[in-house]
Amino acid sequence: xxxIVQLQDVRKTYLMGTNQVQALRGxxxxxxxxxxxxxxxxxxxxxxxxxxxxxxLDKPSSGTYVLDDQRVDRLDEDELAAVRRLRLGFxxxxxxxxxxxxxxxNVELPxxxxxxxxxxxxxxxxxxxxxxxxxxxxxxxxxxxxxxxxQRVALARAxxxxxxxxxxxxPTGNLDSRTSAEMMDLLTQLQRQExxxxxxxxxxxxxxxxxxxxxxxxxxxxxxxxxxxAWGGPPIPHVKTVGRNGDIEFEFEDxxxxxxxxxxxxxxxxxLRLQEQVLWKQ
Amino acid sequence: xxxxxWLESMRIAMREMRRHxxxxxxxxxxxxxxxxxxxxxxxxxxxxxxxxQDQIASIGTNMIIVLPESxxxxxxxxxxxTGNSLSIADGEAIGRECSAVARAATASRIITLAVxxxxxxxxxxxxxxxxxxxxxxxxxxxxxxxxxxDIDTAAKVCVLGQTAAKQLFGRTDCVGxxxxxxxxxxxxxxxxxxxxxxxxxSDQDDTIIVPLSSAIRYLHGPDRPKAIVVSATSKETxxxxxxxMASLLRQRHKIHEGQVDDFSIKSLEEAARMAxxxxxxxxxxxxxxxxxxxxxGGIGIMNIMLVTVMERTREIGIRIALGASRxxxxxxxxxxxxxxxxxxxxxxxxxxxxxxxxxxxxxGWPAIYSPSLLILPLVFALTVGxxxxxxxARRASRMRPVESLRHE
Numbered sequence: 001x002x003x004i005v006q007l008q009d010v011r012k013t014y015l016m017g018t019n020q021v022q023a024l025r026g027x028x029x030x031x032x033x034x035x036x037x038x039x040x041x042x043x044x045x046x047x048x049x050x051x052x053x054x055x056x057l058d059k060p061s062s063g064t065y066v067l068d069d070q071r072v073d074r075l076d077e078d079e080l081a082a083v084r085r086l087r088l089g090f091x092x093x094x095x096x097x098x099x100x101x102x103x104x105x106n107v108e109l110p111x112x113x114x115x116x117x118x119x120x121x122x123x124x125x126x127x128x129x130x131x132x133x134x135x136x137x138x139x140x141x142x143x144x145x146x147x148x149x150x151q152r153v154a155l156a157r158a159x160x161x162x163x164x165x166x167x168x169x170x171p172t173g174n175l176d177s178r179t180s181a182e183m184m185d186l187l188t189q190l191q192r193q194e195x196x197x198x199x200x201x202x203x204x205x206x207x208x209x210x211x212x213x214x215x216x217x218x219x220x221x222x223x224x225x226x227x228x229x230a231w232g233g234p235p236i237p238h239v240k241t242v243g244r245n246g247d248i249e250f251e252f253e254d255x256x257x258x259x260x261x262x263x264x265x266x267x268x269x270x271x272l273r274l275q276e277q278v279l280w281k282q
Numbered sequence: 283x284x285x286x287x288w289l290e291s292m293r294i295a296m297r298e299m300r301r302h303x304x305x306x307x308x309x310x311x312x313x314x315x316x317x318x319x320x321x322x323x324x325x326x327x328x329x330x331x332x333x334x335q336d337q338i339a340s341i342g343t344n345m346i347i348v349l350p351e352s353x354x355x356x357x358x359x360x361x362x363x364t365g366n367s368l369s370i371a372d373g374e375a376i377g378r379e380c381s382a383v384a385r386a387a388t389a390s391r392i393i394t395l396a397v398x399x400x401x402x403x404x405x406x407x408x409x410x411x412x413x414x415x416x417x418x419x420x421x422x423x424x425x426x427x428x429x430x431x432d433i434d435t436a437a438k439v440c441v442l443g444q445t446a447a448k449q450l451f452g453r454t455d456c457v458g459x460x461x462x463x464x465x466x467x468x469x470x471x472x473x474x475x476x477x478x479x480x481x482x483x484s485d486q487d488d489t490i491i492v493p494l495s496s497a498i499r500y501l502h503g504p505d506r507p508k509a510i511v512v513s514a515t516s517k518e519t520x521x522x523x524x525x526x527m528a529s530l531l532r533q534r535h536k537i538h539e540g541q542v543d544d545f546s547i548k549s550l551e552e553a554a555r556m557a558x559x560x561x562x563x564x565x566x567x568x569x570x571x572x573x574x575x576x577x578x579g580g581i582g583i584m585n586i587m588l589v590t591v592m593e594r595t596r597e598i599g600i601r602i603a604l605g606a607s608r609x610x611x612x613x614x615x616x617x618x619x620x621x622x623x624x625x626x627x628x629x630x631x632x633x634x635x636x637x638x639x640x641x642x643x644x645x646g647w648p649a650i651y652s653p654s655l656l657i658l659p660l661v662f663a664l665t666v667g668x669x670x671x672x673x674x675a676r677r678a679s680r681m682r683p684v685e686s687l688r689h690e
Binding site: 055058081082096097098100115116157 | 286287289290297301596597599600601602603604605606607608609610683684687
């Protein structure tokens with residue numbers, strides 16, 4: 001099973017004024033091709049920083065990052081831009097559509113930077129919008145679309161370049177619960193169809209439960225790494241800090257494990273079952 | 283790939299300009315004025331230059347004028363052209379002996395009252411030798427010009443300039459009529475073609491031309507100061523002709539080495555060049571001012587581009603996240619700056635043409651547009667766009683994606 005993402009001892013240190021903030025403190029992570037991984041954690045746990053590093057928007061201070069067989073942790077800005085446009089797709093919490101461009105133009109945008117001709121861009125953008133069910137709204141401005149529709153435009157934009165890895169930052173964070181469920185159904189359906197590798201950051205256990213595997217970040221480290229409940233893993237726990245020395249404890253809810261709603265799992269990448277493990281870094 | 287990005291950037295730029303019409307117009311105004319002013323100033327000054335050259339050419343072809351130096355009565359000197367040092371024989375000698383001279387004529391000039399049967403008019407009366415009108419490149423519109431016989435016999439005949447004819451007779455078909463000058467009747471044998479204004483603004487057509495011999499006999503006597511007008515064989519031989527004339531006149535007037543000449547020689551080329559130099563200096567000054575206005579326009583572009591880049595931080599973040607390299611972001615904003623400058627430049631060309639038309643109406647100078655006059659200011663405007671777009675575009679391209687995506 002091919003690994004799309006390999007992180008080894010990735011650290012990220014920020015300078016906030018005169019204070020050094022360690023956002024990531026030695027993250028090791030492998031993501032297999034076709035896998036759907038959810039990253040959870042409280043705010044400040046480093047999950048956004050990790051997603052930025054994974055998305056080549058930010059460089060790790062140390063450690064190695066191999067993306068799709070290419071070492072990317074020491075690339076310069078322009079090389080990272082090339083990695084982003086050739087191999088990565090992004091879906092953001094706040095959609096991040098260009099408000100003055102139509103849905104179609106938004107989906108065309110990443111192809112402009114690939115030098116695709118206008119005609120070909122239109123063709124592929126239309127097809128992508130049809131895939132996400134927005135065939136009727138291609139010429140609408142983002143402001144004329146509902147939140148769920150905007151996020152679907154963003155999804156079409158992320159997928160139109162056929163990325164090797166899709167990164168989603170709280171994709172349902174600005175959507176109501178029904179729209180969120182629809183969005184997640186669409187995401188998982190597309191992910192399965194295209195055998196897409198996908199990493200999603202969320203704070204919502206119900207949303208994380210759609211993934212194959214869930215990791216939990218705490219204080220810049222991975223403290224939990226198991227299959228999701230839907231795939232036979234345990235219910236997703238809350239992380240609690242106990243005692244003065246920062247020890248942590250997992251707190252499981254007794255009733256109705258999150259996401260364990262009796263879904264029939266589709267085929268899970270074989271490697272994942274072997275990978276399943278709990279990491280106790282403390 | 284670059285072409286795709288440039289095309290897209292131009293579309294974006296046009297859309298941004300439509301979205302902020304007031305802002306765009308104000309931004310472009312500096313460029314419009316700059317380009318417009320350059321075109322108006324240069325086209326008018328080129329028109330004026332050609333008109334001045336035409337006027338100088340209208341006085342005569344390759345013309346050289348010899349004036350007597352000041353006359354002196356005791357210690358009182360009367361100023362240039364008042365002496366009587368030049369004679370008809372001098373003029374003839376120049377025509378005969380100077381190889382670079384095509385024609386030479388001698389002329390006197392008085393201002394006096396002329397009277398016809400219907401009106402009177404104070405005008406200049408020029409007494410001339412035979413080749414005068416040839417030197418002036420001046421022909422008759424009606425009747426004939428003066429011929430050698432008129433000169434030799436001191437005939438009481440004259441030809442009239444158009445203005446003099448109109449003032450004296452109210453019409454220009456007055457061949458055969460008589461004009462009385464200082465009591466002597468002169469038969470009008472011809473009316474001259476229109477000559478127009480001289481470079482110093484006087485009306486060349488307000489004149490009566492009579493044989494010099496007749497003027498000496500009937501109007502002013504032999505001691506009236508005379509000038510010699512000469513046309514050189516070609517434009518190139520003007521300087522040579524002047525040298526030949528100077529040395530011939532010094533010899534004829536027995537002026538030794540080191541003594542002051544009793545005459546002065548001027549060519550119209552010199553006058554033309556002086557007029558042109560003056561107008562060139564003025565043109566350069568005005569163009570420099572217009573260019574400064576264009577530069578200020580560039581600062582306006584830079585200012586608005588900096589605002590735009592700030593406002594669109596998030597958009598830039600999105601574009602970078604989607605894989606735009608720094609070079610691509612740079613290109614986008616450079617193209618936007620150049621589009622503003624380019625559109626401003628084109629509008630400036632139209633404004634310049636319109637402005638010069640109006641100036642041309644008001645001043646009476648023609649406006650002349652060469653292709654380079656229309657293209658160079660546009661190129662200059664685009665260059666200004668590039669220079670002043672550089673800083674904002676660079677700022678946009680250096681944005682960090684993580685921070686710009688967080689920007690509200």
